[in-house]
Amino acid sequence: MAGDAFDFSPGAQIPVSGGAGQTAATQALASAAYRDGPVDQLLKANSDWAASAVTPARISLFEPNLGEAFSRAVQQRMLGGGRKPLIQSFxxxxxxxxxxxxxxxxxxxQRDSRLSIIMIVFGLLFLPGVLLWLGGFQLRRTLAGAQNKRAGALGTALLAALAVLGVIFLVKLPFNGFWGIYLRAMIVAPLIGGALAKTICERTAKDLRERWTGLLAGGGIGAKIPEAVPQTPGEKAAEQLRRSLEQVSAEQQSNVAFYAGPKGILGMGTRWGSWQLAEELTPGESGREIQPFRSWDIVRAVHDQLKLLERTPINSGGLPAPRIEHWIISPIGEGAGAVSRPAGSDGGTYQIRGPRLQEICDKQHFGSGERHYLGVQFVLWDGQLVITMLVNVTVLHKTLRIEVTGHALGPTHALFNGKPSNRTKKFKKGIKFWETWERTLPVVEPREVVRLTARAPLTWYPPLLEYWGGKLVLPEPFGLRHAWADKPWRHRFMADDALRAATPVLRVVHEAALRVLAEHGVDTGRFGNRANFLSGAIQDPAPRQADVYNA
Incomplete structure (x- = not known):
């Protein structure tokens, strides 16, 4: 596999992520791993086209919550065996x-290990009683999940009736001796185990919520992964996990992207604007023939000029340092369920460089195959806004075309920015009945304790747990960022930043291209006139669906 090309030196430290990844977008998505709440909330955060799904649970008592489903799905997709290529998350x-x-x-x-012990001691030894209690909770959970609210009340009433019957059963039993004691213990033992399980669940829930809050606050505890550090040379699982983590970073640095029709370039967002300068190549006034040049010569001049974008003649802030990259865009179908990265000159790092890059730039201007784009990318708003301007240079017969397109990827969905909230309940005062007072409830509800305890023994074999409880299915082709990205146009300042970045980039591209053309004896009159027209028209840009062609 491509990842084997890396030089993996032995690691001596436990991998610890740098705080929360230095960006707000990273912190927001990382916090999803520690969240609680229903997994269906993730479906509301889907982008317009990258729709995830949740497979229905066969037994609702085993269904995962948001954090459990998110963590499991991301690990399987990005680290599991037979994983497919990932889309970059800018x-x-x-x-x-x-x-x-x-x-x-x-x-x-660690929590499930303790809960499993409780299930063995208080569950396996008193299995009939545990099954009765779990059956009651499952019945209530099933009825409460119905559309009719009375069904939920009926479930609560049935559970209360079961408790009353249990008390009567304890007071007057038809058995004496050992069986009498066992039958009484069969009813009481699950309640004792439940109390211990509640303590464990509360402690873990507070730990998870502290990490969740810390990430959104800009700090938090780093993620320690001792299982990714091989302790001995023969520890294959840890070595494979470490290689998989390195592979994720390597794919993130790939300069190969994919165009999926109206969906745009995956990971960069849809194309919101396009400006084209296309004129005929004619000799200058001297009458000499045009000196031979290639598309790569123009691209290289534009590349050098774009590096100076952050400079300004006056001290007024200006643009931040952009990322300048040569991109190879590969077309795929709009409904493609996977992508494949072409083998390049540096396949071990998923990049295409050197002669192969120049060959695509100079020759692949028409027909099928990859296309070369020079990209300038700004990551703003602490990672929440990604602006990408792509430059494409093509020559067909005597026509030179220089195209500049704008792409914008908005912030992560607001769901990922929500902090945990305490459960509270209001009560009316006895004497001053017109006044109320509020009490903070425990973090974990009793039904959540039952769910976690019932799931705990099955967590040692996740496929069986997913069969009974369902799982989160991630959208394909999958990338962490674009799957849950919102539109930048909903945010006034973000939209302004995206529109403003187009003007200086376009002018720099035209300036560098005209200089190269003049140096090679090309008449730049028409090119200059067209560039001036575009320079004026771009002063009043407006976002549109440039990837959608109306017939």
């Missing part, structure tokens, strides 16, 4: 998010 550090998913799963495994 503005994010995907390895940091995966590390937090591993850390959250490790915390939950």
């Amino acid at each position: 503005g994010l550090e995907p390895q940091v998010i995966v590390e937090h998913c591993l850390a959250a799963s490790r915390i939950r495994k």
Whole structure:
């Protein structure tokens, strides 16, 4: 596999993510690993086209919550065996998010180990009583999940009736001796185990919520993953996990992207604007023939000029340092369920460089195959806004075309920015009945304790747990960022930043291109006139669906 090309030196330290990945977008998505609440909330955060899904649970008592489903799905998709290529997550550090998913799963495994012991001591030894209690909770959970609210009340009434019958059963039994004691213990033991389980669940829930809050506050505890550090040369599982984490970072640095029709370039967002300068190549006034040049010569001049974008003649802030990259865009179908990265000159790092890059730039201007784009990318708003301007240079017969397109990827969905809230309940005062007072309830509800305790023994074999409880299915082709990205146009300042970045980039591209053309004896009159027209028209840009062609 491609990842084997890396030089993996032996690691001596436990991997610890740098705080929360240095960006707000990374922190927001990483916090999902520690969250509680229903997993269906993730479906509301889907982007317009990257729709995830949740497979229905066969037994609702075993269904996962949001953090459990998110952590498991991300680990399987990004680290599991037979994984498919990933889409780059611009503005994010995907390895940091995966590390937090591993850390959250490790915390939950420690909790489930303790809960499993409780299930063995108070459950297996008193199995009939545990089955009765679990059956009652499952019945209430099933009825409460119905559309009719009376069904939920009926479930509560049935559970209360079961408790009353249990008390009567304890007071007057038809058995004496050992069986009498066992039958009484069969009813009481699950309640004792439940009290111990509640303490364990509360402690773990507070730990997870502290990490959740810390990430959104800009700090938090780093994700420690000791299982990714091989202790001995023969420890294959840890070595494979370490290689998989390195592979995630390597794919993030790939310069190969994919165009999926109206969906745009995956990971960069849809194309919101396009400006084209296309004129005929004619000799200058001297009458000499045009000196031979290639598309790569123009691209290289534009590349050098774009590096100076952050400079300004006056001290007024200006643009931040952009990322300048040569991109190879590969077309795929709009409904493609996977992508494949072409083998390049540096396949071990998923990049295409050197002669192969120049060959695509100079020759692949028409027909099928990859296309070369020079990209200038700004990561703003602490990673929440990614602005990408792509430059494409093509020559067909005597026509030179220089196209500049704008792409914008908005912030992560607001769901990922929500902090945990305490459960409270209001009560009316006895004497001053017109006044109320509020009490903070425990973090974990009793039904959540039952769910976690019932799931605990099955967490040692996740496929069986997913069969009974369901799982989160991630959208394909999958990338951590674009799957849950919102539109930047909903935010006035973000929209302004995206529109403003187009003007200086376009002018720099035209300036560099005209200089190269003049140096090679090309008449730049028409090119200059067209560039001036575009320079004026871009002063009043407006976002539109440039990837959608109306017939």
